[in-house]
Amino acid sequence: MTSPAYALPLTETDLGAFLESGAVPTTALERAGLFAAALCQQRPHHPAALTRLLDDACALFVAQPDAAVGQFQALRSALPPTADDWLHGLAAQGVVLGPDAVVARYAQASPDAYPVDAFQADSQVTLEPHTLRFATEAAYAEEGHVADDSQRAPAFVERTHSYTQEQARALRAIIANDHEHIDLDAYAGAGKTHLILQLLDSGARRYTYIAPRAGQVQAFRQRLSAALPVQVVSQIAFANHVAGDAFRRGLLRTAWRPVFQISKHALRDIAARIELQSIGSFAPASVLRIALEGIATWCRSTTLQLAPRHFARAVPWTVIDSAALMAAAEHVWRSMFDPQLQRHALLSVNVDHIGKWLALHQVSVPATWGTLLIDEGHDLSPAWKALLSSYEGAVISLGDPNQRLVGHAPRFATGMTLEIDQSVRQGRLVEQLVNETLALDPGNRYEAPFVGSADQPTLSSTYTAWSDVPVSGARIYGSPWRLLEEAQRLAAAGAAFSIHPDSLATLGREVTRGAEAYRELTAHGGSSQRWEDLLAECEEQDLAQIPRMFMRGYNRERFVELMERLLPFHDAALQLMLVEHAKNAEFANVAMSRCCFRTGFTRQYPHNPVRAAYTAMTRGTRQLWLPGDALEELQLSMQRYQERRTEQRRSKAAPPGRPYRGG
Template sequence: MPDTAPITDTTHFLPLRRRTLAQHLGRGTPPATPLEQAGLFAAQLCRLHAYPAAQLERLLHDACALFAAGDGSAVIAQLAGSGGEGQPALDAWLADLAMHGVLLAPDEAVERFLAASPDAYPGADFQAACQVTLAEHTIRYPATAAPDDEDEAGDPEPDPDQAPPRATGAIERNGLFTSEQARVLRAIAANPDELIDLDAYAGTGKSHLVLALMEARPGRYTYIAPSRGQVEAFRPRLPAESGTRLLTQIELANLMVQQAARSGRGNGFVPTYRLSTVPAWEITRRIGLQGIGQRVPEQVLMTALEGINRWCASSSPTLQAAHFDRSLPWAMLDAAPYVAAAEHVWRCMFDAGVQKGGCLSLNTGHLGKWLELQGVAPPVGLGMLLVDEAHELSPAWKQVLARHAPGVVSLGDPHQRLVGRASRWSSAKVLEMSQSVRQGSQVDGLVNQSLALDDIGASSERFMGASDRATGVRRYAAWSQVPQSGARLYGSLWRLLQEAHLLVAQGARVHVHPASLRLLQKEAQAPIDAWRSVGRGESSRRWEAFVDACEQRGQGDIPALFSGGFDATALEQLLAALVPAQDAGITLCLAQHAKNLQFDRVAMSACCFITGYETRQAHSPVRAAYLALTRGSQQLWLPGDAMEQLQLSAQRHAETLETRRMEKRRAAGHVKR
């Protein structure tokens, strides 16, 4: 028996070869054997309706027995078709079956059972034989030794609260894995103390790998995730002794900072993660920040903090003028005063006296940069680190992790980094996974088309859906055709708001993803206030700009929502009517916020693909679409012209980026106006 639990699969297979169905459609003749006759009979029914697995199994068993006994002549006559249908009809059949969780069995599986018994449906044995994506693999974990004394010159002291990995002998574990997963597991197990970059497409089973590693070696690995929710999702699935080896990135940063303080770094100050509630004017007073030119101290503080954030997200060892090109006017070529102001703010962020009252916020980006500059490494007692969503790590964090002697596995997907490019180690073992265990091969074309539009290009491996999973892809002509359950994803905040308002009015149980909800609460007040100003007879410029923007994006009906009475009170009532995720019938989410989500059914609004107009939009519309396309496990609904529109959106986004680059060059005097 496998030592790790198999991934649940809801697909059901029919004992019918693809070429047999093609011959039936082309010539109108039924299959020659009772087994395939039963498969065709079931296919005719499953095209129209979804059947529970137990009911479908009984139907196949009874039909096969009927045909084998020669009592089904009337039914066999019904299996005869009119013929004359070609590839489009075959594709339509396969698409309809996949929408209901049904696939034709692999030819080799059908032929094997036909050779053994063409007159009887083999039931569970047949279904098991069709599951080919996951197979049992034996993974050998070499012997490990307890680390030697790590107190070498320049190395940080291990955290005394963390015990070093125990010495263990070689072990073997069996589990259900894809061939790629097994190869990656063997590489990680055989290369302790190494840096490994694992690039894995969405749904390829990174979490499955983490669980397998930590179950096999509870004291050898520590899992690092960006959020508390991801960490807590792992905790009940691991052995008790592994439960303490789960950390958020904030917890890792705090742990390292405390270690640095014990070794004398930081001048006695422990700069842990903190959020400041002190108003900007009070911060400037406490730190003695002065105004610059026409900018008051509060404005200088905001500019300095933005420059610091961009510096922390870069590989630069020092603050430079380029880190301020977004916040300073293009005509201002001399950023030296702002660089000096930011350097002063940075010193204050790590000053014990200033931070005694929690004056300035410190986030993981700030802490990562500080740790890099201080030469701090993670505690060796954590063992090998398994860092999830590592494509979001800054260059500073990648450098900090590179110092970790027991090794690091960077688990990420560069195409899920919505802004910028993923940072990489200059020398690391690179592994890839492209075989999805979440979605079927029916989505391959869509996903690979989106990957090809990404400006970083697809990896050396194409995305491959599982051949034994059914993910029905349906092109809708009208939005009213999409299911009334599952997830609905959007590229436009206003379309999401309009849908939420309509669905709640219809009595639907609606949940809005927290990140999308926060953005909605932040942005919705602007058009509400703009329409209110029009009603008061004041300037209509803001409202006209909003209407023009909606018209440009093909959303001319959106302004009517606000002019029709959707005001602050209506927004408050809508928010109060939303329900938690576990109670919802429909979940609404912006495409760029769909990371780490999975639903049986996903419907993508047209605005997921018609985007790229917004000059403030920093994220890539192609990567947001890729995120959305890879969320649905059983059904995926999208407009008929989705990929054509996505290509246009990618072009618009590229043109916007180029315009920004040219503006920067002009501001720096490199290009004549």
């Protein structure tokens, strides 16, 4: 949750009347609010200074009521002409106007004084106290078995906390449907983490909270009482546990227990070890890369058979033997679960791979985990969603389908869907921007629009030149090459900054790719398709300096030098990251590079551009910077994205290979 804004005792209605006709509010309190709002247009004021100003202004307008009109008219000519300008000026200082009902109540009860603490507390209207009754686990166990009511465990535990109306409604639905499978869709910043903590902290059921990453597991454990019946695990740990249980029960046709692992072997070495053959002009390492990309697409699909269409993104069918590639991919898949080959982690195995393997073997998740509470459930693969759909206990999947950058968020086979549209992170001044962005995606599933918080003064600003954005806060990029170029420029200037660890890993892979492509160029007498692809990619993104870096000797060693001068990510005032790594984070200030909106030129185009832009623009609580033509660029990017999807659908008509049914 973010810190609340400072609310002035003035409504938008009264501000509009003053700007339109010069009408001044009737009470001293509201006049003081208008006076403070006017002075904030001329220079910033600290909250403590605003409180003193409001106190003094109230006293002045009580003592000299007839002088108010003349004073305001003298100010009016030097002030912005529109209410929107005023609201933006206030938001830049963390100030908002008070809610109509609250201002009216205080203007009537205290027209000539400013009760600051009570007014500020009552102006926080997005979150309000709600009392919820949670049925206890003991009550479930004893229901119908204890004759003496005096010996029965308490049937309910009551908790009062602050929630939005939608949060409270969603929690009541979850409480009332204690054996249901629930998809809870909530816009970014709607308080999903708050809901999770409240459910876990209730102690009413035995929960298993499944977090996307190990870091979230540690953070949640620190915020929960050790006495609560809660198990907190990462998705990786959960997948390993389920696979291990299935292995012990003899449900998997393999002598190797599937486990998450990351290979440190080069593709060339892996291809040689599994005796992968060339296909046409594609060397074994290239065949392995294509096979792994196709397998990854298959594992995130609903189909149980590996099919040629899963490779449409990885390679055009016109330049490869599809039947041979299918056979190679089937061989790679079997190798991923071969006990001899995987003894030393030859091939990487991720959560999606494990989920598909379990689905192929029709494994069910044992009902020993209690109620499953899944964070960022929108990123679950269809295979995992199907496995959890058969779970005998309750499953609550919390997510935001608009933050699933590739594909669509799957649903439970049966169950209910809840929605939360009210943000507690971002204010109403960005409502239109967010909703206009989402409107560009025809796949947006939300029925209701994004609603900003009246308590948050989030301000969106446009820049003409990148040098206009602040030198602190988060900077988000859609292109790793653009991020690399920026990082090298900042390092050369001696700036102190950091890069998100996951983005840093992506940059490392791209640097290796660029260095190897240039090395291939020089080794083959000036001929390299990989280098030509890199040149075209950088030309389309107006990053001609990137190829020149490699031509001047930039390589992995130079990149390591950059890594060594970076600050720890959370310690830096300036933080750089790719859009896909901005999830589950929030920052006071966010600047989005143009490459967040101008995408879709290269053959490799994994992200839905609207969802990527939405994910980035919903990170900032106070100020969001974006290029002035951001939505126009995003619309063109979405057109390219849809054209690419049409091309991929056409590629599915290519001669099919033999479908693979697993085993």
